Structures are given as structure tokens and as C-alpha cells.
Amino acid sequence: MIELSEVRKAFRSTVALDGVGVDIGSGVTGLLGPNGAGKTTLLRIVATALAPDTGRVRILGRDAATRSGRLEIRRRLGYLPQDPGFYLGFTAYDFVDYVAILKEITDPITRRREVRRVLDAVGLSDRMHHRLGTFSGGLRRRVALAQTLLGDPHLLVLDEPTVGLDPALRLRFRETLSGIAVEHVVLISTQLTEDVTALCTAVIVIDRGQLLFTGKPDELTALADDRAWQDDTRHAGAFLSWRTGDGRYRHIGDPPPGARTVPATLEDGYLLLVGGRVQNPAQP
Amino acid sequence: MTWHADPKDLLSYIAGRLTQVHASSVEAHLLRCGECRDVLAARTHEDPDALFAHQTNRQRLLDIIDEPRTSWLERLFVRAGVPRDVVQVVAAAPALRHAWWLAGTALLGAAALAAAIEPGSVATLIFLVAAPVVPPLGVAMAYGWRGEPADEITVVAPYPSLRLVILRTTVVLTSTLPVAATLSIALPLHGATALLWLLPALALCALTLALSTVVDPIWATTALVAVWLAGAGMKLRPPHGLPLEHVLREFVAFRPAGQAVLGGLTLLALVAVAMRRSSFETWGKPWAP
Incomplete structure (x- = not known):
């Protein structure tokens, strides 16, 4: 549904994406990577907000390099930018209503119902007539999230959608997403590996503009199989160690002989992968 | 209106046939009276047409409330x-x-x-x-x-x-x-x-x-x-x-x-x-x- 091949994008001398090629199918795909890995650049390209320097971008079967292709993609797109700007004098309702007009929902009655529906989906129906200037960062984030749901888009591109949501809302949001994701394409970037575990059917890891992994969450977890162990003391030879709640140490890396290995988590696999300690066998 | 709303009034209210004044007095009563709300709920529950009419009216009302304010x-x-x-x-x-x-x-x-x-x-x-x-x-x-x-x-x-x-x-x-x-x-x-x-x-x-x-x-x-x-x-x-x-x-x-x-x-x-x-x-x- 989303096909990128050899996509490269540089901002002056900084290479944000260096020849990335991925195929993303329907369902929820999580994009993981450290800060500055190129996640936002990748999402902006998929959302047609940014043109790559080179490479091909096909989304929902349309070529993003043509104007008509982009229009068709945009008609089916809901996009949450990393840092959306707001007109602070607007109410939440006004803002979403404005985006609804730009999304070609011109009939006033349909638009009103749709705006109310999406604000309700993010739990803002009781505050929709308050000005954005009076909203906290988390509330504004929810308004931005609401506009992505307008018109039930086929493709959702969400840059760190769970930032600023409290645990209850995050749960509700995950439920909303998994509910719509069956035949839709959802691409989210996140810093939270738990988002991926809870939500995603596929996961992509990039670092320094390059693709490190693409596959199922289980496969990312499997990279850390037999590489996570627990001990009463800190082990100097481990790649990473941290003290857990029960006062013991959890290590990942190459376990010493006789180590008590524990079931790996997705986070273990991710950390080992980004740390260069393991490679995805499926990758070239 | 006496202790409870007239059932006939409730039916007309659901169907949206009451005049504005009459409808708002029924609504005022409904806000205070759980029993009449139950009657209303039961009525709309057993009759899909009534439910539909009621939802349509509610929707129409919400549409009016949500009419965006505009500057002169x-x-x-x-x-x-x-x-x-x-x-x-x-x-x-x-x-x-x-x-x-x-x-x-x-x-x-x-x-x-x-x-x-x-x-x-x-x-x-x-x-x-x-x-x-x-x-x-x-x-x-x-x-x-x-x-x-x-x-x-x-x-x-x-x-x-x-x-x-x-x-x-x-x-x-x-x-x-x-x-x-x-x-x-x-x-x-x-x-x-x-x-x-x-x-x-x-x-x-x-x-x-x-x-x-x-x-x-x-x-x-x-x-x-x-x-x-x-x-x-x-x-x-x-x-x-x-x-x-x-x-x-x-x-x-x-x-x-x-x-x-x-x-x-x-x-x-x-x-x-x-x-x-x-x-x-x-x-x-x-x-x-």
C-alpha cells in the first residue's frame, strides 16, 4: 500500500534519509528509531508534505510525484504532523471545521456532524467550543489528532500520536486505531516500544537515515532471544544493564556462560538492533 | 402539566410533532422526572421508527447548537x-x-x-x-x-x-x-x-x-x-x-x-x-x- 524505493532526502549537508526502501501493508505499522533517525522525514514524505530528493514514492497505488497522484493520496489521508501549528484564537471546533473544509467536506450539515464525531472520538466533545489558546499541550495534541480522523481516511500517518496523552486516553486511542485498522493503512512513529507491542502488526526500525529492520513485532523481539538475562549483580560485559524494581539487574547483550536468561521483550530487540549488536537476518 | 407527562404528549414529542413551547415544557419535565424518561426510553426502544424520529430530532438540535459563530x-x-x-x-x-x-x-x-x-x-x-x-x-x-x-x-x-x-x-x-x-x-x-x-x-x-x-x-x-x-x-x-x-x-x-x-x-x-x-x-x- 505504501511503497518507497531508494528514497533519499537531505537538508543541506544533513542526510535525513539515505536510500530507504520499504513496503508497508494494511494494518498498523510502527516506526521506531532514536531521535534524529529520520522518522519525521519519512512520515512527511509518505504524507506528501515533503518531496524526496530522489527515489520513488507510491502510496495506495498512486505515484506521489504527479499532481493528480498526490491529490488522490491526499483525499484518502489523515496526517498528524509532529508539531502542528494552531490558530490560538480558534476554538477546537473552528479549527477542525476549517480542516474539514480543506478536506473538501463542503456540505455544512455533513461537516458539522463529522467534526463533532471526530472531536468526540478524542474525548473533547465537552470542550469543543473553548479557544485553543486556553488548551494545554496535551489537549491541543488531541485536537490535532481529531482532524486526522475526518472523512474516515484510508491512510493515517501519525507522528508520535501518543505523546501528551494520559494512560487512559492512550488506551482509548489504541482502541480507536485498532478498530479502524483492519482494511486501513496506519503508519505511526513513536518513541514508546510499548505502543508497538500493544498496537502494531508490523514494525520498521530506522537509524541515521537507514533501514535497520522491517518485519513483525515478534520478529524484532526474537532478535533478543537468549540475549537477555538477570542477575543479582551488574555484569560488566553486558551491552546494557539496568536495575529492575526488585533490585536485580537485567542485562542484554552476549550472556556469559551459565547466565539465567529471561524472555526477551521488543524493547530488548530494538536496543540491541540500534546498538549494532544484532542484525536482522532477513535484511540484505 | 400534572405529576407526569401525558403519554400522548411523549409520543408526539418523540415524533417531533409538538409545538416549540409545548416541546420545551415536556423537556423541562423530562429533565426532572426519571419515570417519564424511562417511559420515553421504553417507547423508543420498542419502536425503531420512534427511535429514528427521536434521533433525527436530537441531531437537528445539535446541528443548531453547533452552528459556528461568525464575525459580522x-x-x-x-x-x-x-x-x-x-x-x-x-x-x-x-x-x-x-x-x-x-x-x-x-x-x-x-x-x-x-x-x-x-x-x-x-x-x-x-x-x-x-x-x-x-x-x-x-x-x-x-x-x-x-x-x-x-x-x-x-x-x-x-x-x-x-x-x-x-x-x-x-x-x-x-x-x-x-x-x-x-x-x-x-x-x-x-x-x-x-x-x-x-x-x-x-x-x-x-x-x-x-x-x-x-x-x-x-x-x-x-x-x-x-x-x-x-x-x-x-x-x-x-x-x-x-x-x-x-x-x-x-x-x-x-x-x-x-x-x-x-x-x-x-x-x-x-x-x-x-x-x-x-x-x-x-x-x-x-x-x-
Whole structure:
């Protein structure tokens, strides 16, 4: 549904994406990577907000390099930018209503119902007539999230959608997403590996503009199989160690002989992968 | 109404057949009375038609409550036949209010200056030089900073970006040009001379848009305004008793040939804007054609 091949994008001398090629199918795909890995650049390209320097971008079967292709993609797109700007004098309702007009929902009655529906989906129906200037960062984030749901888009591109949501809302949001994701394409970037575990059917890891992994969450977890162990003391030879709640140490890396290995988590696999300690066998 | 609502009234209420006064008295009772609410709920539960009618009425009510509030200016445009969604898009232009404020203040300030200084020759010069500067500044402000993420949602909406840019530019022009034109009537100049600022203003606006397809609109307009002010500053001197028309002819932009060139530049810039319209779609490098 989303096909990128050899996509490269540089901002002056900084290479944000260096020849990335991925195929993303329907369902929820999580994009993981450290800060500055190129996640936002990748999402902006998929959302047609940014043109790559080179490479091909096909989304929902349309070529993003043509104007008509982009229009068709945009008609089916809901996009949450990393840092959306707001007109602070607007109410939440006004803002979403404005985006609804730009999304070609011109009939006033349909638009009103749709705006109310999406604000309700993010739990803002009781505050929709308050000005954005009076909203906290988390509330504004929810308004931005609401506009992505307008018109039930086929493709959702969400840059760190769970930032600023409290645990209850995050749960509700995950439920909303998994509910719509069956035949839709959802691409989210996140810093939270738990988002991926809870939500995603596929996961992509990039670092320094390059693709490190693409596959199922289980496969990312499997990279850390037999590489996570627990001990009463800190082990100097481990790649990473941290003290857990029960006062013991959890290590990942190459376990010493006789180590008590524990079931790996997705986070273990991710950390080992980004740390260069393991490679995805499926990758070239 | 006695202790409870008349069941017949409840049925009529569900079907939306009551008069407004009658319906609101039933509603007032329903708010206080759990039993009648249960009757209502049971009735709508067993009868899909009643439920549908009730939901439709509720929806209609919500539609009225959610009718967006509009400013008097927006309502004026709607009365004048401009489609409501166009008005809303235009009204949402970032910093548009600031642009209006800026335009109004600058122009009124120049006019006040012209009125205060006798016999007004220097002030008139200032007005003729300053008036063309205000609209392009408004255009750049209505358009925002390139690369600012504020407009990413706008950019990836299917609404045509060029249409948006043109709509907002039109608003800036219709809000600034009439003000400047009205004020120029008060100038101690004859006929067309009082409108010498108009073509420079249009040219600067069109060139701002054209340059905005390459660089940030704020830089574009700053550079253009600087060139305009430098040119005027070099050529125009205080009249010192000379007729003002004579002084104005020193600056090429105020001579007929210069005005013709400005008109031509305006058209060329608009053609360039149309040709490079895909750059309004993405911030930064346009998509390959």
C-alpha cells in the first residue's frame, strides 16, 4: 500500500534519509528509531508534505510525484504532523471545521456532524467550543489528532500520536486505531516500544537515515532471544544493564556462560538492533 | 402539566410533532422526572421508527447548537454571495487580522501625517512611496513563514494550495487597496497622479508571490520593499516649492513608461506563480513535475 524505493532526502549537508526502501501493508505499522533517525522525514514524505530528493514514492497505488497522484493520496489521508501549528484564537471546533473544509467536506450539515464525531472520538466533545489558546499541550495534541480522523481516511500517518496523552486516553486511542485498522493503512512513529507491542502488526526500525529492520513485532523481539538475562549483580560485559524494581539487574547483550536468561521483550530487540549488536537476518 | 407527562404528549414529542413551547415544557419535565424518561426510553426502544424520529430530532438540535459563530465581516461576505466555506477558509488565514491591523495603521498613519503637515508635499511623497509597501507585507504575513510546520496540515489537504494563496491575497488586497484609494482622494494631486501608487502596489504583491515559490515569503517581500524604498529614496527629494508632479517624474516608477513596465511585471509574475504553483504544495523543494 505504501511503497518507497531508494528514497533519499537531505537538508543541506544533513542526510535525513539515505536510500530507504520499504513496503508497508494494511494494518498498523510502527516506526521506531532514536531521535534524529529520520522518522519525521519519512512520515512527511509518505504524507506528501515533503518531496524526496530522489527515489520513488507510491502510496495506495498512486505515484506521489504527479499532481493528480498526490491529490488522490491526499483525499484518502489523515496526517498528524509532529508539531502542528494552531490558530490560538480558534476554538477546537473552528479549527477542525476549517480542516474539514480543506478536506473538501463542503456540505455544512455533513461537516458539522463529522467534526463533532471526530472531536468526540478524542474525548473533547465537552470542550469543543473553548479557544485553543486556553488548551494545554496535551489537549491541543488531541485536537490535532481529531482532524486526522475526518472523512474516515484510508491512510493515517501519525507522528508520535501518543505523546501528551494520559494512560487512559492512550488506551482509548489504541482502541480507536485498532478498530479502524483492519482494511486501513496506519503508519505511526513513536518513541514508546510499548505502543508497538500493544498496537502494531508490523514494525520498521530506522537509524541515521537507514533501514535497520522491517518485519513483525515478534520478529524484532526474537532478535533478543537468549540475549537477555538477570542477575543479582551488574555484569560488566553486558551491552546494557539496568536495575529492575526488585533490585536485580537485567542485562542484554552476549550472556556469559551459565547466565539465567529471561524472555526477551521488543524493547530488548530494538536496543540491541540500534546498538549494532544484532542484525536482522532477513535484511540484505 | 400534572405529576407526569401525558403519554400522548411523549409520543408526539418523540415524533417531533409538538409545538416549540409545548416541546420545551415536556423537556423541562423530562429533565426532572426519571419515570417519564424511562417511559420515553421504553417507547423508543420498542419502536425503531420512534427511535429514528427521536434521533433525527436530537441531531437537528445539535446541528443548531453547533452552528459556528461568525464575525459580522464573515456574515457580510456570505450575504454578498461568497460561499460560506470560501469565507471560512479566508478568515482562517494566519495572521490575517494582524495584516489588516498593520495595513490600516500604516495607511492611516501616513494619511494623518499628510493632513498634519502643510501644504502636504513631503507627506504626499511619503504616502505615494509608503502605500505600495503595505499590501505586499500583508500578502507575506497572510501566507506565513515557509518551512513553518503550522501549515503542514493545510498543505496535505486536498484543497488546492494555489487557490488558497490567491484567496488570501485577494482578501489582503480588498482590505488595503480601497483604504489607500480613499485616502489618496485627500491628496493634493490631480486625477490619475493620486493613483500612482496602485501599479507599484500590485507589482510588489505579484512579485512577492512569484518569489515565494523560491524563497520564504517574508524574505521575498523584505527584499522587494527594500529595493522599492531604496529606489524612491535615491530619486525623490523634498519639493522645496517645486510642483509635486515635477518631483515625481524624477522617479522612473512614477513615469508613464515605468508604470507600464510595472503593469507588465505584474502580469509576468502572475504567470510565473501559475507555472510554479506546485511549490505552494510542499514547503521547500517542489515535487518533481
